[in-house]
Amino acid sequence: MSAPHFDKVALIGLGLIGSSLGHAMKRAGLAKHIAGHARSEATRKRALEIGFVDSVHGSAADAVRDAGLVILCTPVGALGAIAAEIEPHLKKGTILTDVGSVKLAVIRDMGPHVPQGVHFIPGHPIAGTEESGPDSGFPELFDNRWCILTPVPGTDHEAVEKLSAFWTACGSTVDVMEPKHHDLVLAIVSHLPHIIAYNIVGTASDLETVTQSEVIKYSASGFRDFTRLAASDPTMWRDVCLNNKEPILEMLARFSEDLTALQRAIRWGDGDKLFDLFTRTRAIRRSIVDAGQDIAAPNFGRNPPHPKPGGESNQ
């Protein structure tokens, strides 16, 4: 299918994903008009200034009027209320989608508010950075990344094709998946890593015997890698935790079980067991690099190091 063209697309939420979608649509020429809505007036003003939307609106209801594609880009906890608000204003034939990191809860919350004749297709682009807000977006965010669609049974095939072509034109490769399976996969590849990263950064900042300034100074020995995920948007991640509870708790239980076994191997000095685990994990990184999902350069390519502002004074 060739790149789809919409007379009007509405972006509800103008943060990292919303702004990147605006840029990506502009780059590919996918919409005659992009209407945006954000709760904060400052965000709306900034979005217009940057220019990834053509108009901004104080209410989501105003933004979606006559749009052929409506994309909700807010934290998942807000989606139910937004769906209820825009329900009377969606035109027949519109495609309604979201970008949330959980899908069963989104279907539970938005499903009841989808009018007859509107094509609701939950979606999730597997792309992001630790930044947020309207200034954080860029057109290449979705390039060479996957986008998962989780249509519910009975969804119009043509609408799924059209949304799929839209994401392809934004740079992504589309996968279709059961919502329940999506939530399980994301619990391990995304939710657990973020929770663990938040947790270890919290543990490190609570020590009495090691100062926070020591943690920061020597962070290049490993710790800094975790701080990137732990700098992600707190509202988004609170909502993910609250809305994908069962799969997350299941993955946390497995992680903790494995960690207990590892801890035991350390306590009893079982070098063979440690060596065995530390060897087999190496292959996975290689596969990720081969699959084009990370760069091959050591240290994520961030060598050689950038200048250090305060270091000299410590000599």
Add this chain to the structure above:
Amino acid sequence: MSAPHFDKVALIGLGLIGSSLGHAMKRAGLAKHIAGHARSEATRKRALEIGFVDSVHGSAADAVRDAGLVILCTPVGALGAIAAEIEPHLKKGTILTDVGSVKLAVIRDMGPHVPQGVHFIPGHPIAGTEESGPDSGFPELFDNRWCILTPVPGTDHEAVEKLSAFWTACGSTVDVMEPKHHDLVLAIVSHLPHIIAYNIVGTASDLETVTQSEVIKYSASGFRDFTRLAASDPTMWRDVCLNNKEPILEMLARFSEDLTALQRAIRWGDGDKLFDLFTRTRAIRRSIVDAGQDIAAPNFGRNPPHPKPGGESNQ
């Protein structure tokens, strides 16, 4: 102190740190002759080819003869045996140091084998990548990174100054610390992050409900960040775990306690608690970037994404 100059420096172990030290010494002109030893003949041959050493030797004893500075760059589990082997061959006045990530165990293992008149000063450059072997080194590895020295009581002051000037000439900033405190600091900033990374990658590869290919495909949503540390050298990390047991077990216990509290907040839907943790961790990343210990660019600067070899076939 101006950059020190040694007639001969011996590097025992020619992996990431040994080869980077060779390159850094060449860059700064710190040695007239660099002698290298590695157990494997292939490594010795490769080191000579690359040229970060001037000679290679089949035994550590041969390599250290007449050297004014001897740097042991092997996994810490091997240091005791090497110290015993080279003991009769160290000349008076030589500085003997290491680069191991634990210090009390190194003092325990090497200390008994330090001849009268040899200055033993344990050291640890806080720098590395996930790569290993003689091809992984580069001269900038230590630039703008900290190097910690942990001299034992009674160490010759001038020798400490000279080793400190050596590391400064290699690009680092030097800190002096009690060995016990070093081991505690490193347990939280380096050892725990590596253990957690190895563990989560192990958990993800053991699932029955999510395939390994799914974990790899969607890894850009968070998981891939952990795979870098989990691709580190297995022997080195086995030895760290076996030789810094108490501090690591202490940090693991704190991490697990915190994780249990976080898990409980998820189970009971305590959004405020989650939001609170997810907010305060954000500031730490900012401090690390401000301290020059990581780059400010989103996604560690690895955007825009590189091409994806196999992705297209999935559409």
